[in-house]
Amino acid sequence: MSIGLALTLIFAPAVFWIGYAYYHDRIKPEPLVLTAFSYFLGFLSGWLCLHAYDILLPVLGIPADPERMPGLSLEFLLYCIVVVGLVEEAFKFLPFLAAVTRFSDFNEEIDGIFYASACALGFASYENLFYLPALTGFALYGRAIASPLSHTVFASVWGHAVGTACVRRQRLWPAILRGVGLAALLHGLFDFLTLSPLLRLFSALLLLAVWLWRIRTVESLARKQMPESRMKRALSVSDSDSVSKKLNELK
Secondary structure, eight states: OOHHHHHHHHHHHHHHHHHHHHHHTOSSOOOHHHHHHHHHHHHHHHHHHHHHHHHHHHHHTOOSOGGGSOTTSHHHHHIIIIIIIIHHHHHHHHHHHHTGGGOTTOOSHHHHHHHHHHHHHHHHHHHHHHHGGGOOHHHHHHHHHHHHHHHHHHHHHHHHHHHHHHHTTOOHHHHHHHHHHHHHHHHHHHHHHHTSGGGHHHHHHHHHHHHHHHHHHHHHHHHHHHHHHHHHHHHHHHHHHHHHHHHHHHO
16 A cells, blocks of 8 residues: 555545534634644544553453454453443543643533544544554455544544533533443444444444434534624624714714
8 A cells, every 4th residue: 555545544534524523613613723733632642542452451361353252242242342442432532631621712512522523533543544554445445434433423422521511610520421431332332333244234323323413413502603603793793883983972
């Protein structure tokens, strides 16, 4: 595989999905520099996660390749949910919690989904940088497309839960446990179904269901932004009119 093709398959999906996120957040778009920084944090967390696997899995006696485990077993399901789903969602979430939620522009509920998606895309890009060179054919292009989408969709679950709690000044721990726990469960089920040839169709249906939830949630939050932005514009127009009147009176 050429370097040009590899870079295209790694970064083009990320650019596409970030553009897709900006389309839904177009009423009050996030600063591009913060989006890029969130993507970088996700990329770094992907590097940390894979290196943590290299260190911890041999120590714990857990196989690094889930396909070596018996399929359609409880052991395999728990592996997918805990070792894959929980660990990867936690590594994506930690930089989001530590840095992204402290952004001054993180002030609307939709921002949780937006920045979680940026972190997830960075994570997926590093994963693909690691895995794609060893793949060919359908597996190569399938992973290049599916990995950014799946990571983005599942990260949106905790992004929405924690982002809403932050903006509303609610307790974070219940939102963290609920959001990361549900995302890990969905992520693990998706991997379990994907790696089981007889159930692969259901993995696509699961991903589609969560994606539709994300679309509906983002559109709902975007509609909430519209009255607020119109009110601010109206207030600014009103203020400018009052200033003009006062200037005319002085004349």
